[in-house]
Every structure is written in structure tokens, then in C-alpha cells.
Amino acid sequence: MASTMFSLASVTPSASISxxxxxxxxxxxxxxxxxxxxxxxxxxxxxxGRTTMAVAVNVSRFEGITMAPADPILGVSEAxxxxxxxxxxxxxxxxxxxxxxxxxxxNVVKKAENLILERGENKEYLPIEGLAAFNKVTAELLFGKDxxxxxxxxxxxxxxxxxxxxxRIAAALIERYFPYSKILIxxxxxxxxxNIFNDARVPxxxxxxxxxxxVGLDFAGMIEDIKAAPEGSFILLHGCAHNPTGIDPxxxxxxxxxxxxxxxxxxxxxxxxxQGFASGSLDEDASSVRMFAARGMELLVAQSYSKNLGLYxxxxxxINVLCSSADAATRVKSQLKRLARPMYSNPPIHGAKIVANxxxxxxxxxxxxxxxxxxxxxxxxxxxxxxxxxxxxxxxGKNWSFILKQIGMFSFTGLDRAQxxxxxxxxxxxxxxxxxxxxxxxxAAKCEYLADAIIDSYYNVS
Ligand SMILES: Cc1ncc(COP(=O)(O)O)c(C=O)c1O
Numbered sequence: 001m002a003s004t005m006f007s008l009a010s011v012t013p014s015a016s017i018s019x020x021x022x023x024x025x026x027x028x029x030x031x032x033x034x035x036x037x038x039x040x041x042x043x044x045x046x047x048x049g050r051t052t053m054a055v056a057v058n059v060s061r062f063e064g065i066t067m068a069p070a071d072p073i074l075g076v077s078e079a080x081x082x083x084x085x086x087x088x089x090x091x092x093x094x095x096x097x098x099x100x101x102x103x104x105x106x107n108v109v110k111k112a113e114n115l116i117l118e119r120g121e122n123k124e125y126l127p128i129e130g131l132a133a134f135n136k137v138t139a140e141l142l143f144g145k146d147x148x149x150x151x152x153x154x155x156x157x158x159x160x161x162x163x164x165x166x167x168r169i170a171a172a173l174i175e176r177y178f179p180y181s182k183i184l185i186x187x188x189x190x191x192x193x194x195n196i197f198n199d200a201r202v203p204x205x206x207x208x209x210x211x212x213x214x215v216g217l218d219f220a221g222m223i224e225d226i227k228a229a230p231e232g233s234f235i236l237l238h239g240c241a242h243n244p245t246g247i248d249p250x251x252x253x254x255x256x257x258x259x260x261x262x263x264x265x266x267x268x269x270x271x272x273x274x275q276g277f278a279s280g281s282l283d284e285d286a287s288s289v290r291m292f293a294a295r296g297m298e299l300l301v302a303q304s305y306s307k308n309l310g311l312y313x314x315x316x317x318x319i320n321v322l323c324s325s326a327d328a329a330t331r332v333k334s335q336l337k338r339l340a341r342p343m344y345s346n347p348p349i350h351g352a353k354i355v356a357n358x359x360x361x362x363x364x365x366x367x368x369x370x371x372x373x374x375x376x377x378x379x380x381x382x383x384x385x386x387x388x389x390x391x392x393x394x395x396x397g398k399n400w401s402f403i404l405k406q407i408g409m410f411s412f413t414g415l416d417r418a419q420x421x422x423x424x425x426x427x428x429x430x431x432x433x434x435x436x437x438x439x440x441x442x443x444a445a446k447c448e449y450l451a452d453a454i455i456d457s458y459y460n461v462s
Contacts, residue, residue, distance in 0.1 A: 095440060111364060130347045156330070158340065167271060168196050173336060178232075273306065298321075316352055415458060422460075
């Protein structure tokens with residue numbers, strides 16, 4: 001195992017009862033009587049008829065709360081903003097930029113928004129499970145319109161707060177209904193996965209994924225660790241365009257991964273944040289999920305429309321649970337709704353309508369596919385140009401071809417922490433400290449400069 005378990009988990013079989021029990025003492029502390037506050041000098045209480053007012057004297061009741069560390073990814077953007085050098089480059093955050101390095105709103109999104117405006121649609125609450133038209137198209141996009149699992153009504157789908165919120169609801173489902181199970185996540189993985197499972201109190205451990213020697217997949221290690229996990233574990237898989245490495249298993253390797261998961265009765269949990277954005281094809285990028293589904297396996301899939309439709313701030317995504325029967329799917333859906341209700345009541349409407357219109361209107365759908373191909377194509381072309389620049393400038397004979405084997409928005413450069421810091425300090429190139437760069441934030445014009453920065457950091461910093 002690449003790393004041992006680290007979790008806040010305290011698991012009980014009937015979580016809903018224990019949660020309510022846990023709340024009781026906290027609710028008592030929250031009453032306005034003086035006895036409830038810690039320390040005599042801490043507060044003065046004024047009694048005025050029926051109301052008791054508590055007035056802070058000099059020490060905040062939040063004094064015991066320490067400063068949280070900066071988010072490793074969003075912190076990179078802060079450092080970038082503070083840098084005044086005109087050569088600066090932000091390759092930290094995974095958001096698409098044009099060749100001029102500007103944010104991009106897709107034309108199909110603008111058209112869908114115009115349609116919504118023209119129809120004068122209202123802003124009433126959605127149901128807890130979200131917009132029905134969105135839930136229908138999102139499951140079809142993922143599994144394929146004619147997939148028998150949809151006709152058999154075996155998929156429980158609810159709209160989520162983008163990829164993150166959908167993962168969080170699924171984590172809550174695992175915590176409540178699989179209290180003795182843990183989840184295996186890849187080493188490394190997207191930074192927020194650990195936060196999500198920690199906060200949901202789902203124990204996790206890591207399976208080997210990245211091999212620094214080859215800057216490629218440690219397939220043997222991955223299989224060994226999945227095999228060694230207790231039977232019935234959840235296995236978190238990146239459906240395509242693995243974040244942060246950009247390294248995906250080959251179709252043959254995916255089959256072997258499915259074999260071992262099936263044999264060990266594990267439950268696959270796919271995180272699909274880049275459908276269509278990795279290869280440029282929606283179908284190709286969903287092929288891992290569809291292959292597992294075709295084997296009759298039960299599985300979970302969190303979806304996001306942040307990247308492929310550029311709807312980052314709209315917070316639109318979904319959680320899908322593929323069950324072995326329609327009856328189980330109905331029950332699972334009812335519980336997903338039950339988990340969502342006290343967290344955020346019901347999801348936001350605007351992004352759901354955009355997706356439903358884009359996917360559900362044939363002309364917009366084909367226009368979306370063209371725009372997505374264009375975005376994926378721009379990323380592929382800067383990937384090629386970066387490789388060409390590195391190969392031309394590096395006279396040592398080092399093979400940089402691992403960059404071309406990676407897929408999607410990111411590239412794992414193999415630079416370590418000190419080298420990544422040199423990229424920012426000396427070259428004004430901002431990236432995450434694990435050596436990841438977002439190629440979506442790179443332009444063709446900046447490839448040579450980036451290659452110089454990488455070569456200097458790689459050879460001159462240890
Ligand atoms: C692997 C992975 N999962 C999920 C997400 C969730 O993104 P969002 O919550 O914006 O949809 C991201 C975003 O970077 C990601 O890379």
C-alpha cells in the first residue's frame with residue numbers, strides 16, 4: 001500500500017440515530033444561558049425580561065479556532081495574482097483559457113442562456129433531485145442513450161453541486177449505508193478527494209498509481225493494492241484524464257482493473273470530471289464507465305460540467321448510482337434525496353437548464369461537440385509544442401515523450417517541490433508543488449519560455 005489510512009472515521013451502523021445523539025450536547029451549549037459559556041471572565045450575561053443577551057468582553061468565543069492552511073491549488077492563483085512580472089504564467093488551476101490566456105464562455109452556453117431568457121422561464125425551487133430534463137440527459141450522456149441500464153431504470157441519478165458536491169453526497173451515502181467499508185483512492189489524486197472523504201468520515205487508503213521512474217502508470221502496484229483491499233471496498237477511479245498525472249490506463253489495463261474489482265466484490269466509484277475534454281469525444285471518454293456497466297457491475301459515478309461546458313461557477317453535476325435492479329435504484333434515489341435535503345435543500349437551476357438545453361437540442365449538441373473538440377485540440381497542440389520545445393532545447397538526450405502519453409488538461413512534469421518552487425520564484429511560472437501543470441492555461445506562444453523554465457529547474461535545482 002502506498003500509504004496508510006488517515007481518516008476521522010468513527011463509524012456506527014445506524015448513523016442517523018448516532019448523529020442526532022451527537023448533536024444534543026452541542027445544542028445545549030448553544031443556549032443563551034451564562035452557564036453554557038466557558039469561563040467567568042469570558043462573557044457577561046444581561047437579563048432583560050424574557051431575553052438573555054450575551055455580550056463579549058475582550059476574548060472571542062472563536063479564540064480556539066486556529067488558522068486553516070491555504071488551499072494548495074487556489075493558493076497558487078493567489079501567489080500568481082500578487083506577482084507583477086509581465087512574464088508570469090498561471091498553470092495551477094484547471095480552467096480552460098484561450099490562446100490569449102483569457103477565460104472562455106462557450107458559444108453554445110450563450111445560445112442556451114438566450115433560449116432560457118426568451119422563454120421567460122421562472123426561478124422557482126427545483127425538486128430535491130434537481131431538474132428532471134437535466135437528470136435524463138446527464139445519465140444518457142454518461143452511459144449512452146441506448147444503454148440497457150437506462151431502459152431497465154437501474155440508474156439512480158440526482159443533480160449535484162458540480163463534481164465536488166456530487167462526490168460529497170455519494171460519500172455521505174457510503175458513510176451511512178456501508179459503515180464498515182473503506183474507499184481506496186489513487187496515489188496521487190485530486191487534492192480535494194481526501195478532504196471530501198475525511199469530512200464525510202469515510203475511511204480511505206491509497207493504491208499505487210504513479211511511477212516516478214517512468215513518469216507513467218504503476219499498473220502492477222495498482223492491481224496489487226486493489227487486490228489486497230478488504231473485500232467489498234469502494235475503489236475511486238478517474239473515468240478519464242487522471243488528475244493530477246494525466247496518465248490513464250490503456251483499454252486492456254481497464255479490463256484487468258475491472259477483473260480484479262469484480263473478483264474482490266469491490267464497488268467501483270468513478271469520478272468523471274472531464275468527459276469529452278480528454279480525447280475530444282464524449283463517447284470515448286465514457287468508455288471506462290460503460291465497460292464496467294456492460295459487465296453487470298453496480299457502480300457510482302460523479303459527473304461535472306465545470307470543464308467540458310466551462311460551467312465552473314454554475315456548480316452543475318450529478319451523482320449516478322447504477323444498481324442491479326430498478327427497485328434498488330428507486331430506494332437509493334430516495335436516500336440520496338434524503339441526504340441532500342438537510343445539506344442544501346435543492347440544487348441551483350441555471351446550470352441545469354443550460355446543460356438540458358445544450359444536450360437536448362440537436363443543433364446545440366453538435367455545436368457543443370465541435371467546441372469541445374476545439375478546446376481539447378488546443379490543449380493537445382500545446383502539449384505537442386511543449387514536448388517539441390523540450391526535446392529541441394535539452395541536449396542531454398532525456399526522453400520527454402511521457403508528456404505526449406499523458407491526456408487531458410494536465411501534465412505531470414516530474415518536477416519535485418523545490419524545482420516547482422524555482423519555477424515560480426525564478427521564472428514566474430505558477431504550478432502545484434507536486435509538479436503538475438495545467439496545459440489549459442498555456443498558449444503556443446509561451447511554450448518555449450516554459451520549456452526553458454522546466455529545463456533550468458530540472459537540471460539546476462535539487
Ligand atoms: C478529478 C476531479 N474531480 C472532481 C472535480 C470537481 O470539480 P467541480 O466541483 O468544479 O465540478 C475536479 C476539478 O478539478 C477534478 O479534477
